[in-house]
Amino acid sequence: MIADYQTITDRDSPASLSTDVEELVADYLAVGIDPDRATIFAHSLLPELNQLLVPFLSLVTLPELLRNPTVKDEAATAGMSALNGLMLTYPVHQAADILFCKATLVPVGADQLPHVEQTREIARRFNHRYSPSDPVFPEPQALLGSAPVLLGTDGRKMSKSRANAIAIAATADQTAQLIRTAKTDPDPYITYDPENRPEISNLVLLTALCEHTDPEWVAEEIAGGGASQLKRRATVAVNERLSSIRERRRELTHDRAYLREVVRQGSEKARTIAQRTLAQVADAMHTDY
Numbered sequence: 001m002i003a004d005y006q007t008i009t010d011r012d013s014p015a016s017l018s019t020d021v022e023e024l025v026a027d028y029l030a031v032g033i034d035p036d037r038a039t040i041f042a043h044s045l046l047p048e049l050n051q052l053l054v055p056f057l058s059l060v061t062l063p064e065l066l067r068n069p070t071v072k073d074e075a076a077t078a079g080m081s082a083l084n085g086l087m088l089t090y091p092v093h094q095a096a097d098i099l100f101c102k103a104t105l106v107p108v109g110a111d112q113l114p115h116v117e118q119t120r121e122i123a124r125r126f127n128h129r130y131s132p133s134d135p136v137f138p139e140p141q142a143l144l145g146s147a148p149v150l151l152g153t154d155g156r157k158m159s160k161s162r163a164n165a166i167a168i169a170a171t172a173d174q175t176a177q178l179i180r181t182a183k184t185d186p187d188p189y190i191t192y193d194p195e196n197r198p199e200i201s202n203l204v205l206l207t208a209l210c211e212h213t214d215p216e217w218v219a220e221e222i223a224g225g226g227a228s229q230l231k232r233r234a235t236v237a238v239n240e241r242l243s244s245i246r247e248r249r250r251e252l253t254h255d256r257a258y259l260r261e262v263v264r265q266g267s268e269k270a271r272t273i274a275q276r277t278l279a280q281v282a283d284a285m286h287t288d289y
Contacts, residue, residue, distance in 0.1 A: 001097055002042040002263065009087045011078070022259040027168050030249035035262045043097065045267035048274035052096040053089070055285060059125040060092060060118070068114050077162060095119040099137045100274045106140050110148040111157060116140065130284040136277075147209055149194075151202040155183040168249060172239045179203075179235045184227040192219040200227065207234045210241035 002021055007013050014020070021042060028040060043049060065071070065088050074090075075083055086093075091114070098106055098119050106116050123137035130136070151157065152164025159165060166178050183199045192215045194201040201215070204222075207230070208215040222230050252259065282288040 005043045025259045026249050026252045030245045039269050040266040041270035048278045049096045056092050059122050091115050091118045095122045100277050103140045104138050105143045107143045116142040153182040155199045176235045188226040190219050190222040192216050203234050207237045210237035
């Protein structure tokens, strides 16, 4: 899903949004997502998701929404002095994004676990209230990868909005500059200790992921080489890992019409699924008149 509506949770919809969507699709395709096997769609092109939002909102309480740590973190990052309604209810939007297609597994980072649990609760409550003998929605499970937490170059959660991420579209030189400025610590001896040395361990993990190896092994190899050697190795690892992906991405961005067609076709397919689910919801709620 391309969460284009998420843009307006904390800012105006930028004039560059259509280009931003194309760039994201290029990222998806460049890393190997096959549009013939996967459905790539834009939130704004599925009005059914917003229709699902209404009954879902009736299943959550205000204290539950206010307790969501991810919402608090995003609002703080955006510098919001008060939550607007869209930011507050964003976890419920995500529940609609997940449940419209009856998802059973949701690949997430550790910071998104509260959203998945909120989605599971909404599914349980809907089924219990409207269709206890024949559940409409599954209760999806979170699917964590080998790196459930990956920090940005400033030691905080990696995010485009924080300007601390290494973009697929970045050049090798830009990547090197970003990694050179990555936060480390004063200890010159490299170890892999995520709890006590999060910034150093994050660079070790990033290197290991790109080299398809074990982070402890990377730390042992660098050992007394210090942060400078770790950053050099991380730079080489990231650039080598992304080299072929970036080349493919450059090719894809030459055909913007194709990127938009991928979104249109995927959204049509997703909308058919959403309409089918919405019909089941209307039947369960006795609003299918």
